Amino acid sequence: MALIDLSKQVALGIDIGGTNTKFGLVNHRGEILSKGSIKTDNYEKVEDFIDELYRTIKPLLDEHCQDKTIEGIGVGAPNANYYSGTIEHAPNLNWKGIIPFAEMMTEKFGFPCKMTNDANAAALGEMMYGAARGMKDFIMITLGTGVGSGIVCGGCLVYGHDGFAGELGHTIVKPGGRKHWSTGSEGSLEAYASATGIVITAKKMRAEFPESMMNEYAEDEINSKTVYECAQKGDPTAIEVFRYTGQKLGEALANFVMFSSPQAILLFGGVIKAGDFILKPTKLHMERNLLPIFRGKVKLVFSELDEADAAILGASALVWENA
Amino acid sequence: MALIDLSKQVALGIDIGGTNTKFGLVNHRGEILSKGSIKTDNYEKVEDFIDELYRTIKPLLDEHCQDKTIEGIGVGAPNANYYSGTIEHAPNLNWKGIIPFAEMMTEKFGFPCKMTNDANAAALGEMMYGAARGMKDFIMITLGTGVGSGIVCGGCLVYGHDGFAGELGHTIVKPGGRKHWSTGSEGSLEAYASATGIVITAKKMRAEFPESMMNEYAEDEINSKTVYECAQKGDPTAIEVFRYTGQKLGEALANFVMFSSPQAILLFGGVIKAGDFILKPTKLHMERNLLPIFRGKVKLVFSELDEADAAILGASALVWENA
Structure with missing residues (x-):
């Protein structure tokens, strides 16, 4: 029987806002092991945004990959759809129409990706790590x-x-x-x-x-x-x-x-x-x-969550949800 | 391996209204095998009400018991609480305070009893047998x-x-x-x-x-x-x-x-x-x-449900819920 060492599992949480996109590697306890951000509105094309996200996050992943497993990616974004993994007609983002964001992320990063809107992500974060435990x-x-x-x-x-x-x-x-x-x-x-x-x-x-x-x-x-x-x-x-x-x-x-x-x-x-x-x-x-x-x-x-980190924690909680 | 013959299972559905209480024996298909009613407001004491309910329903149970299994009782009632099986401070009923109705029913009838309010029961009925299938x-x-x-x-x-x-x-x-x-x-x-x-x-x-x-x-x-x-x-x-x-x-x-x-x-x-x-x-x-x-x-x-029967069907659906 192989026991799973939860302390070795981490999730990548990404919070996409109209101006900034914040990300962090989070463990089961809600500790953010590393974090960073890029400008959301610098990228007219979603492909360029994902490329830049990958360039920025890849070194962090490589560093933590040594002794931990990346379980997946959770994304909180305006108008994100949980079922389809799409961002649909988000008024505050440059990318118009329906974007198959989760699929694009999985293709680029090689990890499963789940999405929901930012407020749902915040609720998950509270349930997992905050006042709603x-x-x-x-x-x-x-x-x-x-x-x-x-x-x-x-x-x-x-x-x-x-x-x-x-x-x-x-x-x-x-x-x-x-x-x-x-x-x-x-x-x-x-x-x-x-x-x-x-x-x-x-x-x-x-x-x-x-x-x-x-x-x-x-x-x-x-x-x-x-x-x-x-x-x-x-x-x-x-x-x-x-x-x-x-x-x-x-x-x-x-x-x-x-x-x-x-x-x-x-x-x-x-x-x-x-x-x-x-x-x-x-x-x-x-x-x-x-x-x-x-x-x-x-x-x-x-x-109870620190506002600066709550969005990242919430997004990462998507990875553990029903896991 | 023993297969369960669903066609042999029936549930007793009871709908308690301020004036009338209707009941019926219902199978998995939502067919009412027998039904009847008593006056709710004739009984100042809930014990007397349950006694009368038992007297009226017992012959039906005996009749159907021959070739079927009674799986349980489902009750829809105003201010009924699903978790506690109680009727709490129902303004339109004679019985004041908090009544441990489900427990009293189980004691009298010898079957498990689940309760919820009438509108929840109606929703279950629609999901099981009606427009919300x-x-x-x-x-x-x-x-x-x-x-x-x-x-x-x-x-x-x-x-x-x-x-x-x-x-x-x-x-x-x-x-x-x-x-x-x-x-x-x-x-x-x-x-x-x-x-x-x-x-x-x-x-x-x-x-x-x-x-x-x-x-x-x-x-x-x-x-x-x-x-x-x-x-x-x-x-x-x-x-x-x-x-x-x-x-x-x-x-x-x-x-x-x-x-x-x-x-x-x-x-x-x-x-x-x-x-x-x-x-x-x-x-x-x-x-x-x-x-x-x-x-x-x-x-x-x-x-889509016939109004006269919907409440009984809904109450009976409580018995099948999560079963």
Whole structure:
């Protein structure tokens, strides 16, 4: 009988963002053995991007190949499809149409490659290495430039019949509400709870309240970080920006809870730096919109993973999933 | 090697409603071999109810026991918990608190007993015998006095961490909207899309439009059936009642699709008798609220199961589930 030495197995995790692509070799414990990055938007052709990725990563693989086995490649990317291994019509990437990315990677690297979208990868990372360890039912919400989500039910990621499940950022929280800058939909969660949405809310509110500290900043300096700074200094208008955002987010979360009854909702991404300014109103409005049988049961927590590494860890977790 | 003869296996399916409890012996093909019912609300004590159920069902069991094996009991009931086999604080039943119903049934009948809520049971029935055969991802919405739901992801019912997942009728479709008569929540799907909600909408609209045919009925005659009759005769106000209901339902369905990306949504219950008056606006408003990647992909269909039998079939399907 041959026992498998798990400590010798590593996975290559790759996170493709609109600007940067980060990668790392990760072991079963979630330790990143080496990592690096290349610029995503430098490459007009996906073939050139993969060539450069290979050139950069090959030396790392060679180094670790000596005493470890590379089990596979996991990729988190916008609009990536788990079933087909393709990236489909990703608005923030140079490569248009439907790209057979996983196949191209396997051909180049010689390892099996699995893909999913970035938020699903983040959820897997939390389940494997983070705040969701041991949980079978939770929802991960990523609050960044956009709002993404990864949903785990009964221990498995929910992919849906076509691989595109978990687009909670695009659910409508206020019918006829704020128009989304890119999808055109009215009143979606992303239009309010993303960093982009917070900027819109902040600009509106500072115009209404001339005494707000937010008016000390230039138009292009208003972002969730500067709004947070004003809130910390006690500016009631800036505090109201987060309260309003938290209300919309909390109302949406209540609906999600009544869908899949998760044990926890994990929040992740730049927006959570606002801490209690956003967490408290979110929790309040989630609870008040829940049926009594759901109240007081759902943990609402921030991600435990280091933001810089979470995407790599999550992508690598794809390799271990169902393994 | 002993082959199991599936044709010899039967399951006892029981559907507990607020007024009537229906039961039947069902085989693997979804054929009901015998059936019957007792009054639920005649029994103040759950023990007396179970005694009467046993007295009524025992002769059927004895009859079929001769040449078949009873594999178990499946029960669909309001507020039933799959994990614990309990009925918890069901507002429409006489028995208050938390009732260890499955345990009591097993003790009385001598067969294993599994339970879930009525809408989950209906979803299982559709998956086993109805329009969802072969589907791994679909959502069942029951439009009756209330709005219930059963969600199937990756071939499994979504129960959530506590067994209470799938309360889609209580998700908020219009924040600050119509107050729910029982939960007190504002703007829930059930407040609009249930038979009860339709009556509220119809009464409001007929007051606004004195020329509506709906005004020919007495106050207590207004229900989804009479509104349907007026719509069929071409009354624009009655048609608008269903259009408005369909809009709210369609908006809610769009959000559900972006959660779990199902292959189909199955509608079931008395309200669907309104046919295209409700189906067409529902489909329109679902589609227009979806992200493009989801559009034109989700089948929106009516249940194929006979309404009188569906609940029994669904409950019996619990016995075969994961068997």
